[in-house]
Amino acid sequence: MLKGKTALITGGSRGIGKAIAQQFAKQGCFVGINYVKQKEAAEQTLDSLQKLEGSGMLLSGDISNALDVKQMVSMLTTERKNIDILVHNAGIYQRHQFKDISEEEWKRVLDVNLHATFSLTQEVLPFMPKQSRIIFISSQLAFKGTSHGADYATSKAGLLGLMRSLSLELANENILVNAVAPGTIDTDIIANYTEQQRQKRINEIPLHRLGSPKEIADVCVFLASDLARYITGETINVNGGLYIH
Numbered sequence: 001m002l003k004g005k006t007a008l009i010t011g012g013s014r015g016i017g018k019a020i021a022q023q024f025a026k027q028g029c030f031v032g033i034n035y036v037k038q039k040e041a042a043e044q045t046l047d048s049l050q051k052l053e054g055s056g057m058l059l060s061g062d063i064s065n066a067l068d069v070k071q072m073v074s075m076l077t078t079e080r081k082n083i084d085i086l087v088h089n090a091g092i093y094q095r096h097q098f099k100d101i102s103e104e105e106w107k108r109v110l111d112v113n114l115h116a117t118f119s120l121t122q123e124v125l126p127f128m129p130k131q132s133r134i135i136f137i138s139s140q141l142a143f144k145g146t147s148h149g150a151d152y153a154t155s156k157a158g159l160l161g162l163m164r165s166l167s168l169e170l171a172n173e174n175i176l177v178n179a180v181a182p183g184t185i186d187t188d189i190i191a192n193y194t195e196q197q198r199q200k201r202i203n204e205i206p207l208h209r210l211g212s213p214k215e216i217a218d219v220c221v222f223l224a225s226d227l228a229r230y231i232t233g234e235t236i237n238v239n240g241g242l243y244i245h
Contacts, residue, residue: 001225003028006080008073008124010034010063011090013042015187016137019213020087020220021045025054027221032076032083034059034090063090063116064108073123083127085224088117089137091155093189098150106151113155117162125175133224134170134177136163137216138235140243142181156181160235167233176232178223183239186210206241 007024011017012033021031022045031049033056035042042058049056059075061068076083091113094105117136128134141149142156160179167177184190184201190210193201202208219236222228237245 001027001221001227002085005029005084005224006032006076006082007085007087007224008032008034008059008076008083009087009089010120013038013045016182016185016213016216017087017089018045018048019217020089021056022048022052022054023214023217023221024085024224025049025052025056027225029054029085029224030080031056032059032072032080033057034061034063034072036060036062036090063088063120064111066119069116069120069123073127077127081127082129083124083132084129085133085135086121086124086128087135087137087220087224088120090116091137091152093149093152095148097148101151109151110155110158113152114158114162117159121162121166125170128175130174131229132175133228134163134166134175135220135223136160136177136179138163138179138181140181140183140237140239143237143245144243163235164233171232176223176228178228178231178233179235180216180219180223181235181237181239182211182216183237183242184210185216186212204242205239209240211238211240 007029012021013035059072061072136159138159139156141153146153163179
């Protein structure tokens with residue numbers, strides 16, 4: 001479905017990002033895997049692509065740093081010329097109440113989750129041919145809000161405003177822009193839950209289970225493929241019915 005395409009995936013070393021990289025590679029896509037600190041995890045992800053007979057490269061860089069973003073995009077386009085698919089998955093989530101958020105923490109979360117999306121997309125766009133795809137990973141909390149992460153929910157809601165605006169602006173170039181809003185996915189964040197917390201969350205989900213990173217990745221493959229050629233400006237909720245929009 002994606003044979004011969006080139007994708008840049010931020011936060012691609014683990015969790016949802018790793019699953020997206022693997023599923024794209026399975027479909028014949030060359031994958032640029034961005035990571036910040038976890039080099040060993042990123043190398044393991046790249047190795048897993050090669051075992052799937054896929055190909056890619058590692059792109060070290062902090063997406064909230066403009067110079068890192070320029071270098072990262074330059075490395076990928078030197079290797080592959082164009083970038084057909086951008087999946088912005090990287091983000092940070094700090095579990096705390098609004099009254100306890102410092103101004104520095106607030107700015108950091110919005111910097112990584114929202115402002116970095118602006119600078120990254122601007123940097124990538126000149127290398128995107130017509131019929132390219134941009135996919136932002138948002139969150140169900142962009143719709144629901146949360147009592148323990150107002151900064152995160154705000155940043156993910158802002159991401160959707162940017163997505164909708166870009167979808168209109170880039171429509172004439174047939175560059176499609178969409179978002180995926182995951183619910184509770186079985187990643188390392190959930191691994192920190194107690195068994196009681198985990199079961200409580202599962203009981204709240206109508207499908208009575210957590211989502212898997214692969215289930216988010218499968219939706220991204222769909223949006224990046226020709227099957228989604230008439231979809232732009234949309235957010236696909238993948239949450240087992242926990243939030244119905």
